[in-house]
Amino acid sequence: MDQAGLAVRFEEQRPRLRAVAYRMLGSHAEADDAVQNAWLRLSGADTAEVANLAGWLTTVVARECLKMLRTRRNRREEPLADITAAGHDAGDPEAEALLADAVGPALMVVLDSLAPAERLAFVLHDVFAVPFGEIAAILGRSPAATRQLTSRARRRVAGATPPRHVDIAGQRRVVEAFLAALRHGDLDGLLAVLDPDVLLRDGDTGLARGARAVGAHALTFSRAARFVRPALVDGTVGLAIVPGGRLIGALGFTFDHDRIVVIELIGDPGRLRQVDLAAVRP
Template sequence: MNPDDALAERFEEQRAHLRSVAYRMLGSLSEAEDAVQETWFRLGRTDVSDVANLSGWLTTVTGRVCLDMLRARRARREELGDERLPDPIVAHDPEREVLVADQVGIALMVVMETLAPVERLAFVLHDMFAVPFDEIAAVIDRTPAATRQIASRARRRVKESAPAADPDLDRQRRAVEAFLAAAREGDLEGLVAILDPDVVLRVDTGAGGALRVVRGARNIAGQALMFRRIAGDIQTIVVNGGIGALNVTGGSAQSLMAVTVVNGRITTLDIIADPERLKDLGV
C-alpha cells in the first residue's frame, strides 16, 4: 500500500469520530460533512509524517474548521435575523445514530447554539471528547488557563439551561405517550400534569426569522389542545437518543418533535414543522 492510500485509510477510520465532533460543533448534518471534507483537504496539504497522534491532530483540525464556520454563520444570522433548530437525528439511520450515541439531545444542542464560538469549541472538545486544554488553546489562540476558564463558563451555562434528561427510554416514552394521549382526549389538566411548570416549546417553521417560543405549562397545554385533531397521526420515535414524536400525513412527515423528560415531566419540546427540511434530512 502506498503512503497516500495508507493515509486515506487512516482518515476513513476517523471519519465517524470527526463527524461526531463536527455535528456537536455545528448542529447541522450537511455542514458537519462539509467540515470533515475540509479536514480531509487540509490533511492532503499537510506533511503529517511526524504527527504521533493522527486522531488528535484530525480532531483539532476539525475543531478549527468548525470554529471558522461558526463565526461565519453567526455573522450571517445576525445580518439576516434567521434562526433554526439544530438538525435532528432519527434512530432509523444507524450511520447517523453513532453521532448521538451519548444522547446529545436537541435541547442541549439549542443551548450550545447560544454559546460563543470559542466557548462551544472548548466545551465540545474538552467535555465531550477529552481533548487537553493545551491543544484547544492552540486552536483558539489562548493560554491553557484562559481556555480552562472558557470551558468552565460554557459548562456552567449548559448545566443551568439544559438539565440532564432522564436516561431511561421507557420512562421517557411513558411521559411522551401520556402527553399525546391527553392532547387527543382534550384533557387540559392531564397535559399540565405531565409538563414541567417552566416547560419551553420552540417551533421552527422553516419560513425564516425567529423561532416561535412558548413558555409555561398552561400556555403549551392550550397550544396542544388546538392541534388535538392531528394527534392521532403522531407516532413516538427516537430522536437524538431520546423519545420524540413524528406527525405523518399522507405518507409524508409534517413535523418532528424532540422532547426532553426530566424527573417524569416534559421540560422542552422542540418542533421542526417544515416538511421540506424534514425531507432533506431523510425523515
C-alpha cells in the first residue's frame, strides 16, 4: 500500500488509537505523542504482511504507552492528567469523542496507582476487549500471567472506586426496549437503544462492532427471543436465556445513559450461577 493509502487508513483508526492511549496515560498530550509515534512506525514499516492493521496499530500504541508509563514510574513523575475540559476545543468532533470516552477523575487516580503492566492489561482487556493472547504478546508474558495481572488490577480498581448508583429502572427500560425490538425483528428499534460503536463480544472474542452490525447479528436470534427474559447479570440489568425455565446462558450489558455500549454473551457456569432471575421480575 502506498503512503497516501496508509495515511487514509491510519486516520480512520486515529480516534480509537487516541482513546486507547488516553486511557492508558491520562494525558491528551502524551496520548497524541504515542499515536504520532505509531504513525512514524507505520510509515516506515513493510505492511504487506499485516492482515489486521487496526490490531497492529493498537499493539504499537500500547507498547508506546507502556514505555511512557515505565519511564514515568522510574522517574517518579506525577501523571500528566488533563481530565478536565480546560483547553479543549469544543468545535473539534474528534476531541469531543475522546473527551466523552475519558475515564472519570476518580478512576484515573486508581489507574495511576497500578503498575504499568497491570494498567495496560486492565485497560486493553476490560475497556477495549483486546484478547489476553494479544496483550500477553505486548507484555512478553504468558496468557495465564496476563489474566492474573488483569484480575489483580480489576480487584484494585473495584476496591478503590466508590460504589456508583445503579439506575435499575432506567436499565430495565432500555433492556425491555431491546428485547421487544428483538422479538419483533425490528432493526430500527434495536438501533434506538444501541450505541453507534456498540461491541458484541463472547468473553475475549469480539463478534461484531457498530450498531448495525450488532443489530443484524442479534436479529438472527429473533425466534429464540421468546425464551429470553430480563434478569440481574453482574449487578446490572441483562437478559437470561431460559428455555423451559432452565438457565442456559445470559447477555450482560454495559450502559451509557440510555444506550447499550457493550453486550457480552455469557455461558460460563460459574458466572451463570450469579444471575439473579428474581431481582427483575416479568
